[in-house]
Amino acid sequence: MNMTDYTPLLLSLKVAGISTIIVFITGVYAAYFLSRKKFWGKMVIESLFLLPLVLPPTVVGFGLLILFGKKGWIGSWLLEWFNIQIIFTWFAAVIASVVVSFPLMYQSASAAFNNLDHRMENAARTMGASEWKVFRTITFPLAWPGLLAGLVLSFTRGLGEFGATLMLAGYIPGKTDTIPLAIYFAVEAGQMEKATFWVIIIVALGFSTIMWLNWWGRRNVERYKNHSS
Amino acid sequence: MLEVHIQKQLAHFRLDVSLKVKDEIVVLVGPSGSGKTTILNTIAGIEHPDAGSITLNGQPYFQENRRPLPPQKRNVGYLFQDYALFPHMTVDKNIRFGLKNKNDQDALFLIKKLVHVLGIGHLTHKYPHQISGGEKQRVALARALATEPALLLLDEPLSALDQDTRRECQDELLRLHDIWKIPFMIVTHDLAEAKKLGDTLVHIKKGSIQKVVDPSAQKLNCF
Numbered sequence: 007m008n009m010t011d012y013t014p015l016l017l018s019l020k021v022a023g024i025s026t027i028i029v030f031i032t033g034v035y036a037a038y039f040l041s042r043k044k045f046w047g048k049m050v051i052e053s054l055f056l057l058p059l060v061l062p063p064t065v066v067g068f069g070l071l072i073l074f075g076k077k078g079w080i081g082s083w084l085l086e087w088f089n090i091q092i093i094f095t096w097f098a099a100v101i102a103s104v105v106v107s108f109p110l111m112y113q114s115a116s117a118a119f120n121n122l123d124h125r126m127e128n129a130a131r132t133m134g135a136s137e138w139k140v141f142r143t144i145t146f147p148l149a150w151p152g153l154l155a156g157l158v159l160s161f162t163r164g165l166g167e168f169g170a171t172l173m174l175a176g177y178i179p180g181k182t183d184t185i186p187l188a189i190y191f192a193v194e195a196g197q198m199e200k201a202t203f204w205v206i207i208i209v210a211l212g213f214s215t216i217m218w219l220n221w222w223g224r225r226n227v228e229r230y231k232n233h234s235s
Numbered sequence: 236m237l238e239v240h241i242q243k244q245l246a247h248f249r250l251d252v253s254l255k256v257k258d259e260i261v262v263l264v265g266p267s268g269s270g271k272t273t274i275l276n277t278i279a280g281i282e283h284p285d286a287g288s289i290t291l292n293g294q295p296y297f298q299e300n301r302r303p304l305p306p307q308k309r310n311v312g313y314l315f316q317d318y319a320l321f322p323h324m325t326v327d328k329n330i331r332f333g334l335k336n337k338n339d340q341d342a343l344f345l346i347k348k349l350v351h352v353l354g355i356g357h358l359t360h361k362y363p364h365q366i367s368g369g370e371k372q373r374v375a376l377a378r379a380l381a382t383e384p385a386l387l388l389l390d391e392p393l394s395a396l397d398q399d400t401r402r403e404c405q406d407e408l409l410r411l412h413d414i415w416k417i418p419f420m421i422v423t424h425d426l427a428e429a430k431k432l433g434d435t436l437v438h439i440k441k442g443s444i445q446k447v448v449d450p451s452a453q454k455l456n457c458f
Contacts, residue, residue, distance in 0.1 A: 125315050128279075128281045128306070129319040132279050132280075132306050132307075132309070134382060136307060
């Protein structure tokens with residue numbers, strides 16, 4: 007095995023990184039918006055948001071192919087008007103990663119916003135703070151521990167994404183071979199040494215993330231203990 | 236002058252009150268769940284009545300069939316139960332939070348004065364979890380008054396304090412009212428406290444006013 011070929015690691019980090027940025031912004035916005043509104047059909051929307059969590063990734067991949075494939079609703083339009091093809095590119099891996107990790111971000115952010123002490127926000131409003139200032143200086147910092155947990159979970163989920171990625175991005179070495187895909191095709195080709203290398207890398211990444219999250223979570227529990235005293 | 240005429244359907248009863256408050260201390264007293272906090276919330280603009288009107292010094296805050304004035308535009312200071320100090324900001328940042336312009340010399344002078352009057356100068360660099368209940372109350376008062384409100388609402392401001400601190404803070408509130416001369420509206424379920432603080436006592440039960448008492452007149456009547 008050529009040990010200097012780190013493409014799968016770099017590609018995985020790039021895909022998971024970009025996907026996490028997209029998921030963080032959209033997930034936080036959606037959770038904040040829905041936490042403040044009550045309307046008919048809210049539960050349906052929330053269920054749709056969380057659906058990719060319970061569906062097999064192949065089903066998500068199938069749905070994305072229907073949308074972004076060459077003859078898909080969005081795919082054909084992009085191809086016709088901008089000559090852009092999504093499938094079989096690294097960006098297809100980003101889309102797959104966004105869809106499967108969005109529910110994790112949404113769920114964490116939603117819990118964080120709903121568990122906030124809303125008197126803090128109201129206190130800020132009575133002091134003349136605009137809604138944007140309330141969000142920026144009160145809501146966001148107080149919800150940050152929950153948002154960060156969602157961010158980290160989304161990143162690791164993006165890093166480990168396989169099924170939907172394979173269906174939408176395919177396996178093109180040097181182009182769409184993220185670590186999980188590299189492992190699968192290495193095993194299929196009988197390159198156990200190569201597969202083991204990537205398995206160790208991804209287990210180490212996942213393990214350190216969970217360790218860090220646990221440490222962070224405990225730290226916050228202690229912090230809030232102090233606050234309530 | 237604050238004028239409140241509001242109706243609002245709550246879970247178990249209908250809130251229906253009419254009040255006029257001059258630059259005095261009005262205490263709303265009554266059992267828990269009688270709608271006292273809801274009255275303060277509607278004045279602050281955090282909740283809205285179903286019908287009625289709220290005006291402060293002639294400015295309409297709420298009128299039927301009109302868009303209510305948002306809390307940001309009401310010139311109302313609100314001291315929440317348990318104070319709702321921002322846990323991630325120092326005392327100093329908490330107090331300065333409502334400043335529109337950080338270099339506004341008049342506002343900074345007012346804050347200096349408030350910090351001095353309330354004796355919290357030694358706390359400014361501490362976080363809320365590092366100070367005592369009585370100190371939190373003083374910080375919350377400074378924060379609420381720093382925006383120069385035309386009315387101060389206080390929801391059970393002393394309920395979390397021990398007896399001695401409570402007595403001290405009651406005196407403090409009276410002293411502040413003497414200095415600021417704006418209407419104070421205080422919610423409590425402690426009748427003795429209500430009598431000590433209030434120029435007017437409004438007894439509320441299940442959303443309606445049972446009686447309005449002037450404690451000083453009552454004292455005169457005793458003689």
